[in-house]
Amino acid sequence: MTNPFEFGRELSASELVDRADEVDTVLQTMEDGGRLFLIGPRRFGKTSILRAAAERARAGGAVVLRHNAEAYPTLSLLSRALVADAATHLTGSIKKAGQKIQEAFGVLRPQLSYNPLDQSFSVSLGAAASTDEEVLLVEALDGLDKLAGASGKRVAVVIDEFQQVVERGGVEAEGQVRAAVQSHDHLAYVFAGSKTALLSEMTGDPARPFYRLGSRLFVGPIPRDDFRPFLQAGFEGAPRSLGDDAVEAILDLAEDVPYNVQRLAHECWATVRSEGADGPLTEADVRDVLDRLVRRDDPFYTQTWNRLTAAQQKSLLAVVATDGTGLYSRPILRQYGLPLSTMRTALDALVRIGVAREEEARGSVRHRLEDPFFAAWLSQYVVRP
Numbered sequence: 001m002t003n004p005f006e007f008g009r010e011l012s013a014s015e016l017v018d019r020a021d022e023v024d025t026v027l028q029t030m031e032d033g034g035r036l037f038l039i040g041p042r043r044f045g046k047t048s049i050l051r052a053a054a055e056r057a058r059a060g061g062a063v064v065l066r067h068n069a070e071a072y073p074t075l076s077l078l079s080r081a082l083v084a085d086a087a088t089h090l091t092g093s094i095k096k097a098g099q100k101i102q103e104a105f106g107v108l109r110p111q112l113s114y115n116p117l118d119q120s121f122s123v124s125l126g127a128a129a130s131t132d133e134e135v136l137l138v139e140a141l142d143g144l145d146k147l148a149g150a151s152g153k154r155v156a157v158v159i160d161e162f163q164q165v166v167e168r169g170g171v172e173a174e175g176q177v178r179a180a181v182q183s184h185d186h187l188a189y190v191f192a193g194s195k196t197a198l199l200s201e202m203t204g205d206p207a208r209p210f211y212r213l214g215s216r217l218f219v220g221p222i223p224r225d226d227f228r229p230f231l232q233a234g235f236e237g238a239p240r241s242l243g244d245d246a247v248e249a250i251l252d253l254a255e256d257v258p259y260n261v262q263r264l265a266h267e268c269w270a271t272v273r274s275e276g277a278d279g280p281l282t283e284a285d286v287r288d289v290l291d292r293l294v295r296r297d298d299p300f301y302t303q304t305w306n307r308l309t310a311a312q313q314k315s316l317l318a319v320v321a322t323d324g325t326g327l328y329s330r331p332i333l334r335q336y337g338l339p340l341s342t343m344r345t346a347l348d349a350l351v352r353i354g355v356a357r358e359e360e361a362r363g364s365v366r367h368r369l370e371d372p373f374f375a376a377w378l379s380q381y382v383v384r385p
């Protein structure tokens with residue numbers, strides 16, 4: 001029997017809990033030639049939503065070119081991948097590919113080679129050595145738009161971790177990519193990203209090029225009413241069932257972050273599997289499982305902790321001890337021995353390095369851990385002020 005709880009990889013459409021509306025919105029954008037920003041915290045399931053929508057769009061005959069900008073150290077490499085996609089999916093035949101690619105991407109001086117094993121093309125760009133990176137990307141998108149128009153197919157460009165494009169290419173890239181995207185009639189665009197503050201600013205600040213370029217869809221937590229039956233169903237046929245309090249404990253300790261929910265459920269399932277039959281799993285059992293899990297990940301958490309400054313460590317403890325609000329209040333500042341400006345700088349740094357994230361809640365900002373299990377590690381290993 002294989003463990004029914006999966007974490008760390010992108011899920012396919014049939015494996016998703018909830019997210020039907022999000023998948024529909026992305027699919028609609030792909031089919032209508034629209035522009036959409038999918039924005040959400042890390043590990044909330046953005047990539048899985050993109051994948052599920054892409055599967056459905058492809059089944060309906062569309063061509064979906066999906067890339068994770070983080071996987072490409074330079075914009076030049078991302079541009080190359082897009083041209084290779086075009087050769088594979090938009091030229092009609094291997095024979096015609098060379099000529100069509102020259103026609104659409106001539107300024108990039110592309111050289112194509114065909115790999116018969118996986119029937120794909122790889123590309124080098126002669127212009128890469130002498131051209132600015134953001135210009136390469138814009139030329140690649142322009143060429144794609146031309147080819148999409150000529151092919152008569154619905155074509156969607158999906159760029160995951162889109163904020164990387166702007167981080168790599170800077171302000172120049174932001175302006176130029178926007179101008180290109182805006183002028184393309186034959187392509188749909190879906191941009192997704194996880195640095196919520198950065199992407200929200202990029203798309204919500206009137207002074208930035210991407211302001212109102214497309215609609216925005218924020219990915220939130222999966223409703224518990226959907227997660228509960230999924231968790232319980234996973235334990236059907238296992239030596240122990242999952243008690244109601246155990247279900248709540250998993251969701252609470254994982255703070256509803258889908259990755260963490262699946263990871264903790266996976267670990268609970270594996271434990272039950274190896275220890276054999278008994279009564280239903282309880283809240284205390286789940287806590288034991290989590291303690292074991294963070295002990296195993298101790299080297300990772302220790303390293304993260306030791307890289308923080310003293311002020312960052314204190315403010316992290318404050319985030320965990322409170323519900324992430326009121327961190328600038330006098331009693332908290334006094335308890336943790338931090339002046340307000342130091343607390344602010346430290347929290348900003350925690351967000352920047354991806355230890356904490358900000359969540360807008362009822363008009364105020366709440367700080368939360370990106371990895372809620374870090375809190376369990378802290379409570380085991382670190383003494384609080």
Ligand SMILES: Nc1ncnc2c1ncn2[C@@H]1O[C@H](COP(=O)(O)OP(=O)(O)OP(=O)(O)O)[C@@H](O)[C@H]1O
Nearest residue numbers: 006007008009017042043044045046047048259262
């Ligand atoms: N709809 C869902 N139903 C069940 N589990 C989910 C769902 N979405 C995400 N998960 C869990 O979260 C994990 C990470 O999902 P995914 O990679 O799609 O998230 P992400 O937001 O793209 O993450 P990252 O910020 O790291 O790129 C999945 O492997 C799965 O365990």
Ligand SMILES: [Mg+2]
Nearest residue numbers: 046047048160
């Ligand atoms: Mg992702």
